[in-house]
Structure formats: structure tokens, C-alpha cells
Amino acid sequence: MAAQVACSYFFQSNPRFIDFKDRTAEKALWLDIRFNSPWVHARLAAMAQCQKQGQSSFSAPKMSGSVVRMEELWQDYFSDPSQWWDNRFVKKSPKYPDFKHKRTYEGLWIESWLNPHWVKSKISTMALGYIESGGGSKSWVQDSLCNGDDVSKFCQEGPLKEALHIVELMVQKNLRAPINAYVGLLKGCIRRKALAEGKQVHALIVQSGLDSDIFLRRTLVDMYAKCGSVLDARKVFNTMPEHNLYSWTAIISAYADHEQVEEAMNLFQQMQKAGIAPDKVAFVVVLKACARIAALEHGKQLHSDIIKSGFESEVVIGNALIDMYAKCGCLEQASQVFNNMCERDVVSWTAMITGYAKCGFIKDARNLFNNMNERDVVSWSAMIEGYAQNGLDKEALGLYEQMKKEGVKPNNVTCIVLLNACSKIAALEQGKQLHSQIIKSGFEMDVVVGSALVDMYAKCGCIEHARQVFNNMSERDVVSWTAMIEGYAQQGLGKEALTLLEQMQREGTKPNEVTYVSVLSACSHSGLVDEGCHLFNSMCKDYGVSPTMKHYACMVDLLGRAGRLADAEDFIKKMPIQADAVVWMTLLGAARNHGHVEIGRHAFDCVVKLESENAAAYVLLANIYAAAGRIDEVTKIRKESRLVGL
Numbered sequence: 001m002a003a004q005v006a007c008s009y010f011f012q013s014n015p016r017f018i019d020f021k022d023r024t025a026e027k028a029l030w031l032d033i034r035f036n037s038p039w040v041h042a043r044l045a046a047m048a049q050c051q052k053q054g055q056s057s058f059s060a061p062k063m064s065g066s067v068v069r070m071e072e073l074w075q076d077y078f079s080d081p082s083q084w085w086d087n088r089f090v091k092k093s094p095k096y097p098d099f100k101h102k103r104t105y106e107g108l109w110i111e112s113w114l115n116p117h118w119v120k121s122k123i124s125t126m127a128l129g130y131i132e133s134g135g136g137s138k139s140w141v142q143d144s145l146c147n148g149d150d151v152s153k154f155c156q157e158g159p160l161k162e163a164l165h166i167v168e169l170m171v172q173k174n175l176r177a178p179i180n181a182y183v184g185l186l187k188g189c190i191r192r193k194a195l196a197e198g199k200q201v202h203a204l205i206v207q208s209g210l211d212s213d214i215f216l217r218r219t220l221v222d223m224y225a226k227c228g229s230v231l232d233a234r235k236v237f238n239t240m241p242e243h244n245l246y247s248w249t250a251i252i253s254a255y256a257d258h259e260q261v262e263e264a265m266n267l268f269q270q271m272q273k274a275g276i277a278p279d280k281v282a283f284v285v286v287l288k289a290c291a292r293i294a295a296l297e298h299g300k301q302l303h304s305d306i307i308k309s310g311f312e313s314e315v316v317i318g319n320a321l322i323d324m325y326a327k328c329g330c331l332e333q334a335s336q337v338f339n340n341m342c343e344r345d346v347v348s349w350t351a352m353i354t355g356y357a358k359c360g361f362i363k364d365a366r367n368l369f370n371n372m373n374e375r376d377v378v379s380w381s382a383m384i385e386g387y388a389q390n391g392l393d394k395e396a397l398g399l400y401e402q403m404k405k406e407g408v409k410p411n412n413v414t415c416i417v418l419l420n421a422c423s424k425i426a427a428l429e430q431g432k433q434l435h436s437q438i439i440k441s442g443f444e445m446d447v448v449v450g451s452a453l454v455d456m457y458a459k460c461g462c463i464e465h466a467r468q469v470f471n472n473m474s475e476r477d478v479v480s481w482t483a484m485i486e487g488y489a490q491q492g493l494g495k496e497a498l499t500l501l502e503q504m505q506r507e508g509t510k511p512n513e514v515t516y517v518s519v520l521s522a523c524s525h526s527g528l529v530d531e532g533c534h535l536f537n538s539m540c541k542d543y544g545v546s547p548t549m550k551h552y553a554c555m556v557d558l559l560g561r562a563g564r565l566a567d568a569e570d571f572i573k574k575m576p577i578q579a580d581a582v583v584w585m586t587l588l589g590a591a592r593n594h595g596h597v598e599i600g601r602h603a604f605d606c607v608v609k610l611e612s613e614n615a616a617a618y619v620l621l622a623n624i625y626a627a628a629g630r631i632d633e634v635t636k637i638r639k640e641s642r643l644v645g646l
Helices: 040-052 063-079 119-124 148-157 160-172 179-192 195-207 214-226 230-238 245-257 261-273 280-292 296-309 315-327 331-340 346-358 362-370 377-389 393-405 412-425 428-441 447-459 463-472 478-490 494-506 513-526 529-541 549-561 565-573 581-594 597-610 615-627 631-643
Strands: 005-007 020-022 084-086 099-101 127-132 138-142
Touching: 063 099, 063 119, 148 160, 148 179, 160 179, 160 195, 179 195, 179 214, 195 214, 214 230, 214 245, 230 245, 245 261, 245 280, 261 280, 280 296, 280 315, 296 315, 315 331, 315 346, 331 346, 346 362, 346 377, 362 377, 377 393, 377 412, 393 412, 412 428, 412 447, 428 447, 447 463, 447 478, 463 478, 478 494, 478 513, 494 513, 494 529, 513 529, 513 549, 529 549, 549 565, 549 581, 565 581, 565 597, 581 597, 581 615, 597 615, 615 631
Parallel strands: none
Antiparallel strands: 005 020, 084 099, 127 138
16 A cells, blocks of 8 residues: 555655655645554654665554454553553643553553453543543543542643542542642643632632641632632632731732732732832732833832842843833833843843834844844744834744744744734735644644634635634634634625624623624624624623724714615714714715715714814715715815815
8 A cells, every 4th residue: 555655755845745645546644643543653663664674565554463462452451550651641642652561662542443342441440430521521540549649740730620520539538639739730720710620629628628728828829810810819818827928929919910000019018017028029020010001100119129129130130120111111221221230131132122122113122132142932022023013014924934044943922923914914825834833833722823823814815714723723712703703704704703603602702892893894894784783782781791982883884884874873973972083984984985975074074073184084075076076075175185284
């Protein structure tokens, strides 16, 4: 069979190109794809060895022999499991075996289709309990995990829900799980933002009588904060009999992460009054909070405290100060801190580059970037993002090419920035190449990267590719759904957008105001007036989303495109807030399309009251008069535009 397959592996230069292709059936194979069976790479290595020894042919494995060998190996495993390494809870890839023999290094996979039928039932007899996992399937955990070290390791590295179930079973059986196991579970909740599971862990800690442990309490504060419940974090903090520097830092960080800088500063001052001196970690936490909301005065006060405390020479403190001043728009102070630093690292340089770029000083940012002795992926990403934020998307993509030539691999942040740049200039080919790089790097499971891919393909007009990426996402958030809906809106596929909105709601994701803007826009471009009106009313009454000016503009556009100009004008009059120039321009555009002079003139008057130098309004009104044959009015409106300097 191998002779009938054309090999492209050794000369293909593009990872998207196939490695092997059937000469007759035109079927394709790739080596590095997650759907391959575990034995593929081993067989290819053997094939290469045969070719090296001058053998001209290579036979595929005989299935009957493989099945017999698998049965022998499983019997060997069950006769003495101690001779096998158990990798199930620490392996990073499904290609790696679940069990590996300590002497022969042969591997076993629980889910292998070559396994004898009795394997799973045999393993289940060794189980502590069955554990439900995604898709309705079950997995099992051996009694050997009941020792403290194994439980802790599994809780730190294994699947969260399964690890939580193990500890629940242990509590039910009056088996004491170690503190490290609870810490591992709480950190797993933090990684996944899993508040509900975090509360379950908290309940188990109380049931186990470990709620007085100071380290666990601090971790609980951190978990609640990172999972979005500052109130619960404060409750745990308030019940602590005593507070040390770490517990104070945890609760301050909770408020800082949620941009409640005033309360974070208040707690910071309370900590100092309690006689606990802040360390550099505490200073960095509060400085980051100030940077996030550009709280310059608080930042300056902290800078003064840092000087008094003697931490000014610390690199991490200097970096945080640069970041704070730069994000507050004070580049002179940021530059002063940077120049006064006795020691700088790549973070210091990157912070200054980011500051210059965000303020629009691209040349200064690039000069600083070029002068760096060492550049990591973060500094490359900062410079690329600087270009993209200032509308220099081609320069951003060009810098990425240079980054690849220097052997620096992008991270997920780099990919997101580049995908957004591709979206803005419809750079489809570069977007596809980036997609290939994302798959190679393993970022396709990142929900933010996936959403950016959907957006890129949709804005490049490849709606089918966008939907394919969307369907393959293992996790979707409101941004993912909205990106796909917006893609349908741009293509005028209103019914598809409405169907997707219904699916989104069925699957438990709550639409936000941006989602409704996209769906209303889709209805407008597709002429679905009744559906759009119903959606607008439902959005307000049933889902509690307060309309913004964008929603009102969409409704005016919906009615205007359908020729219902009087209804659109009446809608504006009944708005609970004063319409802005965009809303009136939308009506003016509709009047231009449908040749309605009176409504057009009224809309024009409202626009120029709000924006007297809006040149587009004069052009639209002149076009309305011209279409109606009122040449005198055209001349008059053009004179008016010149009088106001347009």
C-alpha cells in the first residue's frame, strides 16, 4: 500500500500542505494531526529504518497480531500494576500512553480500539468511584489514589470535576484529603474561573474541619476574587482571626483586579495602620490597579511611599511605575523612571514601548524596540500591537514576518493582535497562514483566539470558514457567538443570524448589547423588519438589556431601508434620550435612498445643529435635491457648505 502513496514529507515547505497523498484515490494524510492513532509515528520510524537498511518495501501492521499483543500487555498490567507507570493524570497529549512499562517502555491506551472488550470492566473493579465527564462518558480512579501524594497531584494536574469528585468521595468515606489537594482544587477553579466548583471546594474544606487553616483561607480569598466574587472574598477575609501580609495582599488584589481602586487603596492604608509594612508584591498589585483606570494621583502617592520604603531600586517596582505613568499618559515621568533604573530587563523596555505606542509615538516606540539587546515574544507583541492600534496594520503584519525570521514564536496574544489586523485590511492569505501557525502552536482551543479567527474569516468574506472554526470551538463565550452573528450580518444573512441567536440562548449564553446590535444590523440588511422590531422589544422587556444609541440607530436603519421613513422619524421622536448625529445621519441616508425631500431636510437640520461641520450631511442633502430636480436648492446648499468652511 505504501507504494501507492506519494510522499511530500521531505520537500514540502508549507505545514498546510499534505505529507502523504494517495496516488489513485486522491486522499491525504498529515503527520502532526491530533486524530492520528498513537502507533503512527512509531511505524513511520520503523519504515525509515527499513529504507535506511536498503529494504524496498514496508508492510502495514497485522491487526490480528496487534490485538493479540494488546491482550498480552493488558494481562501483564493487571498481574502486576507496580511494573507500569500510570500517566493518565499527568500526560499532556492523547498520543502519550496511559500506562507505560517501566522496563520495556511499551504503552497502553485505555481508549484504544485494539483493546480486548474486558479491559474497561476490569479496570472499573479497581475504581474508587465512577466519575461523569463531558459527553456522557465515564472515567475511573484507582484506590491507589487514596494516598495523600497521589490525591494532591491529581487535584493539581487532573481534570477539575473529576478531582473534585474524588475529594467528595474521600470526605464521604471519612478519608482525610491533604491540604495540598484543596489548594490544587482551588487553583484549578481559579484557572477556569469556576465559581460554582470553588464554592463546592469551600464547603468540603469546612466539612473536613480545615477552614481554620490560614493558608487555605488566603487561597479561598484569592479564588473568590479571581472568579469574580469580591463579596465572598471579603467575607472570608473578615472571618479570619488574624491577618498577615499575605492575606492583606490577597484581599487588596481582589479589589484591585475588579478596578475598585478606592477600596484597594483604603485597605492598603488600613494594612499600614495595622503595623504591617507592604512588600514589593503589595506595591505592584496596587500600582497595576492605578494603571488600569489611570488613577494618577493614587499612583503618585504610591511612588512616594515606595521611595520611603526603599523599594525604588527594585526592577519589578520600576516596571510597575513605568506602566502606571505610561497608561496615565505621563510619558515624561515614565521615561524618567526608566532612565533612573540601575537595572532594566525586557519588561522595562516593553513597558516603555507600549507606553509610546499607545500614545501614538510610533517612531519613538520603534527606535526603542530596535535598541533592545534582547527581545522576547512579549516585546515583539507590544510593538506589533502598537502598529495595529494606530491603524498601521500592514506594518504590524510586516513586523510579524521579521519576528518569524528571527526565530521567535508568537504567543496567543500575538495571534489575536495579528488576526485583528488581518480583519481590518481583509488580508485573507496572511490570516490563513496565521491559522496554520495557530494550529501548530496549539492555540486553537483558546476561546479568544477562536473568536478572533471567526471574526477574521467573516470580515474577509469567508463565512463558511468562519462557521467551520466556530463549530470546532470546544468552548464558546459571548464574544464567539457575537463574532459569528456579526459575520452573518455583514453578509446580509439575517435569518441565519436569528437562528444562531436562538441557539446561543438555548445553550445558556446570555447575549450582551453588542450581540443585539449585530442581530439588529442583520435584520436591517436582510429586510426582516417585523423580526427586528420584535427583537428590539424583547431585548428591552424580556432580557433587560437597556438600548444604547447604537441600538436606536439600528432601528432607524431597519425602518429606513424598508422605506418606512415616517415610522423611522416617529421612532426618533419617541426615543427616551436625545438622538445623536449618527441617528439623524442614518435617517438622512434613508431619505437619500428613497428620495424623501421633507424628511431629508428635517434630518439635515438636526445633524448640523449637533455637528455643524459634518460635510457628509451637506453632500447627502445636495444629492436629495438633485434627484428631485431642485437645482436651485443644490446651489444654495453648496454655498452654505462653503460658508461654514467645508
